[in-house]
Amino acid sequence: MNKNNLNFIIVGASIAGCSAAIMLKKNGALVTIIERSESIDSYKKLCTHFIQPISTPILQEIGLLDFVKENGLKSKAKFYTPAGVIESSGPYSDKETSTESYAYNIERSVLDPELRKILLEHDIELKMNASFKEVTIAEDHCIVTIDDNGKNTKLECDVLIAADGRTSSVSKFCNFQQQEFQNDRLTIFAYFEGYPFGELETHQSHFVIDGNDMGFIYPLKKGKVLLSWYYDNKSENKPSNQEDRIKFILEKMSNAFPDFSFDSLKCISNVYGYNHFPNQLRNPISKNIALIGDACASVDPLSGVGCSMALKSASLLTEAYISFKQDGVSFLDEYLKKYQEEIMPHLNGIIADSRINYNQTKESIQKKYLPIIRDKSLRDDYLNLTGRLIYPKDFQKRYLFSSIKQSKTHI
Numbered sequence: 001m002n003k004n005n006l007n008f009i010i011v012g013a014s015i016a017g018c019s020a021a022i023m024l025k026k027n028g029a030l031v032t033i034i035e036r037s038e039s040i041d042s043y044k045k046l047c048t049h050f051i052q053p054i055s056t057p058i059l060q061e062i063g064l065l066d067f068v069k070e071n072g073l074k075s076k077a078k079f080y081t082p083a084g085v086i087e088s089s090g091p092y093s094d095k096e097t098s099t100e101s102y103a104y105n106i107e108r109s110v111l112d113p114e115l116r117k118i119l120l121e122h123d124i125e126l127k128m129n130a131s132f133k134e135v136t137i138a139e140d141h142c143i144v145t146i147d148d149n150g151k152n153t154k155l156e157c158d159v160l161i162a163a164d165g166r167t168s169s170v171s172k173f174c175n176f177q178q179q180e181f182q183n184d185r186l187t188i189f190a191y192f193e194g195y196p197f198g199e200l201e202t203h204q205s206h207f208v209i210d211g212n213d214m215g216f217i218y219p220l221k222k223g224k225v226l227l228s229w230y231y232d233n234k235s236e237n238k239p240s241n242q243e244d245r246i247k248f249i250l251e252k253m254s255n256a257f258p259d260f261s262f263d264s265l266k267c268i269s270n271v272y273g274y275n276h277f278p279n280q281l282r283n284p285i286s287k288n289i290a291l292i293g294d295a296c297a298s299v300d301p302l303s304g305v306g307c308s309m310a311l312k313s314a315s316l317l318t319e320a321y322i323s324f325k326q327d328g329v330s331f332l333d334e335y336l337k338k339y340q341e342e343i344m345p346h347l348n349g350i351i352a353d354s355r356i357n358y359n360q361t362k363e364s365i366q367k368k369y370l371p372i373i374r375d376k377s378l379r380d381d382y383l384n385l386t387g388r389l390i391y392p393k394d395f396q397k398r399y400l401f402s403s404i405k406q407s408k409t410h411i
């Protein structure tokens with residue numbers, strides 16, 4: 001790999017693949033992207049559409065930020081814990097980097113087609129109804145066989161990028177090692193209309209911590225709202241039909257948010273969800289192949305970071321490509337290094353949080369959150385942690401420091 005501009009084939013034209021294609025093309029690469037769905041308007045159904053604030057500069061870079069602002073809702077998390085509420089007014093703001101940003105709630109039915117439109121604006125070759133079949137990896141290039149609208153076609157590239165999601169067929173074909181980590185929760189979610197809380201003006205998404213469960217209220221455009229409930233997948237209380245599931249979500253929400261009234265909400269969709277969703281990690285690289293987005297890491301959706309990490313991995317891959325072109329560093333090794341430094345710390349924290357601690361009590365949860373509730377600066381840090389603007393280890397340090405300080409004042 002010693003050419004100036006590399007030639008990439010990207011498998012999967014969703015959030016990771018499209019953003020990588022756009023950024024690589026902007027930096028001189030030759031890019032072909034293939035997508036197995038037939039329609040340019042196809043989109044991912046299993047998503048609750050919360051894009052964390054860490055994504056803002058990347059959305060800007062790929063030319064999507066204005067669209068997201070216009071077609072999504074500016075949002076910020078508000079947490080309801082047994083010790084009190086964690087919120088802060090204004091945008092997320094990280095005092096160390098002096099950056100200010102918001103999260104966005106934007107439906108994938110709107111976001112995914114727009115990403116593909118941007119590909120076309122950049123003259124990136126997009127093949128729809130084209131699936132990855134196999135790859136032969138030579139010393140300095142790959143021959144990729146695809147099923148292009150029913151016809152087997154061979155394409156050559158320097159690097160193959162797998163952006164084909166959690167079930168990545170590229171990684172399976174290439175025998176990438178996969179690690180799985182238990183996730184103790186399942187989720188169900190549905191869309192409703194008649195959102196009565198008047199929160200659309202303040203653009204808050206509401207997250208409640210209710211024992212081992214968590215409930216989420218995501219306001220969406222056009223007066224819609226998405227309600228999701230995460231709970232123990234060993235629970236015996238699993239509603240089995242659509243009507244019972246809707247009732248279950250609304251009952252849980254009413255109990256967890258006693259100040260809100262859910263009476264006027266009308267369900268306008270199927271109920272979506274999963275029973276079993278182990279955290280899944282794959283090595284980000286092997287010879288002439290890079291994995292990005294869910295193909296590389298697909299972790300507990302409760303954390304709401306999948307889209308942001310898909311964007312981040314695409315951005316790190318592009319940074320590695322720029323270093324390769326400017327300084328001659330090894331492109332894929334550089335990507336691996338950046339991935340381990342900038343993405344893995346977030347994933348490790350999320351994987352740990354996806355286990356249920358059956359020994360915890362309401363009091364122990366209260367005790368855990370109390371230092372955050374009491375300290376304005378720590379509240380900001382907590383929101384920044386969940387928005388992935390700071391790393392878990394930095395939050396832990398600040399939490400420890402503040403807890404010790406507080407224990408000296410609150411005897």
Ligand SMILES: Cc1cc2nc3c(=O)[nH]c(=O)nc-3n(C[C@H](O)[C@H](O)[C@H](O)COP(=O)(O)OP(=O)(O)OC[C@H]3O[C@@H](n4cnc5c(N)ncnc54)[C@H](O)[C@@H]3O)c2cc1C
Nearest residue numbers: 012014015016036048049050131132164165293294306307
């Ligand atoms: C219930 C649930 C809720 C979630 N909520 C959130 C949330 O609120 N916020 C958030 O940030 N994340 C959320 N996520 C995670 C988020 O949806 C994913 O992390 C994100 O979509 C990953 O993007 P991706 O581009 O890597 O993969 P995907 O979006 O899965 O895209 C993969 C693409 O590859 C294509 N493809 C697959 N195989 C082939 C092939 N062989 N050939 C060609 N094309 C192929 C697919 O058609 C698809 O377009 C949620 C996930 C779940 C399950």
